[in-house]
Amino acid sequence: MGLETQVADYLHYSQVERGLSRNTILSYNQDLKEFMAYLKTKDLSSWNKIDRFVILDYLQYENKQNKARNSVIHAVSTLRRFFRYLMQEKFISENPMVQVSSPKQAHPLPQVLTETEVNSLLDAPDTSTKYGCRDRAILETMYATGLRVSELVHLKLDDLHLEMGLIQTLGKGNKERIIPIGDVAIDWLNRYLRDSRPQLLKNRQSPYVFLNAHGSGLSRQSIWKKIKQYVALAGIKKDVTPHTLRHSFATHILENGADLRVLQELLGHSDISTTQIYTHISKKRMTEVYRKYHPRA
Template structure:
């Protein structure tokens, strides 16, 4: 069987039988595309000819291209799942990933905004315009809920239960969760829905909450670009992405006394070990404050 066919079968299995998200499938496809390109360079056209040393050469090539450590780790994870699938389907008799270890994650903490920086960012859009009102509602919603940007762009009008102070979303692994949303964010959402959204809709039909100039749902890329503009307007020098608002939401709520299990539910983490990174952020912030303000620190 051709390698491309085996990959297509695996991606179909991952999407249909395992129910993995579209973004996850895209990331798997990219990793496997790079792997196939490497095999082509090595004149390898059959996965039976792939052994541990071929895998290690592939990973080394990614290092030589100065790809991020997390990209290499993700590639190892993708290949591990792919070859495990081929073993299950009896398409291979030996697993070349059996003795390949993933490099350890770099111990880096995610970027977090201070409360003052968040306030400046939220105030950056010109709310006298339909786009500025929309963008203020977007930023307020992201900071109030910790939504992933992929969850935000797929947020539908039926997902809003603002009269009860709740919204619902479908996160990773198609897991639905319901979370509270604060009064300020609700006010901006209501203003956007009543004033700006009808102007963007232009008598068309759309189920998404946040719309572009054509009356259809926004993309993740457009939100990323808009955020970069507002970060510059706010005079924030940090490298801010949509996920930074999620990190800031989690850190600020934890610093104000939230329980780690509650935070896990709010963020939609399957494993609490993922949530525990925010305890390290809070401890780092505590240390920074101590060193800055204690006279003998």
């Protein structure tokens, strides 16, 4: 069997037997396609001729192509699974990946807005229009609660407990959590629910809080585009995504004295090590402020 045939069989096995998602299969296919293209340049036409030195040479080649570290890590993970499959199917007698260690994952600090930038962003929508009022309520809610964009678009009217200052959401792994929401965000939500949402609904029914022009729930992509639009209007030069507001919420609340465990609960992180990245951001921000304002820094 040729290399391409065995790769195709592996992808079919991953989809049918393991039930992996289409996106996962596509990413495996891309990694293996690039690996096979490299093997052709080395005239290697059999998996049994590939040892750990071939793998290491390939990874070095990938690094020289200026591949992102996380892309190389993903490629190693794909190859590890693929060669395990070849061993299982007895296409090879030795697994070359056994002696190949994965590069350490890069953890770049996420982009965060300053409080001044957040205020500029929140002020960007024209709140005299029904869409601007809705968008202001969206931005205020995201910054006040740290909701993921997927949680925001699935937010339902029954999830709002504004009289108690709380929002209920279903996060990753169907994990439910209750989040406090501040008075300013509550005021904008109430204004949107009273004035703008009925105009968007147009006598139709929808359980979702935030609606598009057709009275249906918003998509993640539409939120992303709206934020990009308002970032430009606010004159913010940073690369801002919906998740930037979540990062900014977490960083600002930590800088103002919140406990890390409380922040973990607010963000819905199952592991506190995920939350700890915000302590690094907070320290970085502290260093920047020190260097800017201390006369001898």
